[in-house]
Amino acid sequence: MDKRACRDAARDWLRHTSAFQNAACPAAPPFLLAIVADPHLMKRILLIKITSLGDMVHTLPLVHDLRRAYPGAKIDWVADASCADIPRWTVGIDRVIAPPLRQFKKNGKKWRDLRGILGAVRELRREPYDVAIDVHGVYKSAIVARLSRTRRRLGYAAEFLGESRAEFAYTELFGPHGDADCRHKMRLVVANALGYEIEPQETCELSIPKPAAPLAADGVPRAMLFHATSAEIKKWPQANWIEVGHALSLRGYRVQLPWGSQQEHEEAKALAAAIPGAEVLPRMSITECAQRVDAAALVVGMDTGFVHLADALGKPTVMIFTATSRPHFGVNRPGQSISVGDNGVRPPVDEVLAAVAQVTGHGAGASQGLPRDCATGDVSA
Structure with a gap:
């Protein structure tokens, strides 16, 4: 039996066994998984x-794993147009397919946006794939997987899906992942499904466009406070932000306050009025905000996308939790990032400032000179 025939036999075994739904089922023969994982046979x-x-x-470490396992493969990423900057900056991604799904829903389903979606579908079906990996797990991602030109579609079992009936699109289901956090879970289930080994540390590689002019040319360290959240229940009290801002100003930081909506703008202005030297930043695109994050000396904020980005870029980061799971979503890289609080637990100001001391190398208990898990690519300084 040649390699391709063995690979097909392996895929047939994986498709029909329940091993990926029941941990008690027998494992696949090693030679079969070895063929599935053969980097020379995985092309797209x-x-x-x-x-x-x-x-x-959260998906960046998985991209690095796939690129390491299949160095010669082409890797395409489907992402909504509103979030497509991150995939475009990701080292190892060859093509980004970006349907304007959010815009279509927000703008009243206009024909222009529908044309954009249809164009993305044509782009999706332009090339056949050896495997489609859905690590999102909702109807729209399942439909994307089903529309792709591949017979092998990986996804979560119904009990792990955001929308349980999305399971219809998959030919193989990911296996159990225990209590792994959101990043390690993705790495683990995909590696097990495809039969490759993962490294213990996470690696994130991004290449963010450089700003037209340096953003911190005066040498004053910037501390960005991401005070805003997508839900009222996730907020940390304004009085706490003012205390943190005061403490950072006394330590020589220039506090910067980003915002996204009019309400957040008003909140940022109120904070700036109470924090010495604080700056309310202008309305920014995702790229502009990412450049600010990359130029910052410190980022403190809620469990939001840009704070996760700060951690991935290797910035000293403190992430505050109040209404989501810290063990599942939090960041924790010795000497670089710390998460405080938890679902239903608002951390006090003293705990946040102690975390700041640790990640910046100041104060008791600070860890200095420790290796960082995430590596950045060509990012602005």
Whole structure:
């Protein structure tokens, strides 16, 4: 039996066994998984993670794993047009397919946006893929997988999906992943399904466009405070942000306050009025905000996409949780990033400032000179 025949036999075994739904089932014969994982036979990979910004960042270590396992393969990423900057900056991605799904829904389903979606479908079907990997797990991502020109479509079992009936699109289901966090879970289930080994550390590689002019040319360190959140329940009290801002100003930081909506703009102005030397940043695109993050000396913020991006870029980062799971979504890289609080647990100001001391190398308990798990590519300084 030649390699291609063995690979087909392996895929047939994986498609019909329940091993990926029941941990007690027998494992695949090693030679079969070895053929499935053969880097010379894997030519084109489709990765599906459509939204949102934070979830895109969580997917970066998986991209590095796939590129390491299949150095000669072409890897395409399907992402909503509103979030497509992250895939475009990701080292190892060959093509980004970006349907304007959010815009279509937000703008009243206009014909222009529909044409954009149809164009993305044509682009999706332009090339056949050896495998489609849906790590999003909702109807729209499942439909993308089903529309792709591949017979092998990987996805989560119904109990792990955001929308359980999305399972219809998959030919193989990911296996159990225990209590792994969101990033390691993706790495683990895909590696097990495709039969390759992963490294212990996570690697994130991004190449962000450089700004037209340096953003911190005066030498004053910037501390960005991402005070805004997508839901009221996730907010941290304004009085706490003011205390943190005061403390950072006393340590020589220039506090910068980004915002996205009119309400957030008003909140940022109120904070700036109470924090010495604080700056309310202008309305920014995703690229402009990412450049600011990359130029910052410190980022403190809620469990939001740009704070996850700061961690991926290797910036000293403190992430605050109040209404989502810190063990599942949090960042924690010794000497670089710390998460505080948890679902239903608002951290006090003292705990946040202690975390700032640790990630910036100041104060008791600070860790200095430790290796960082995430590596950046050609990013602005």
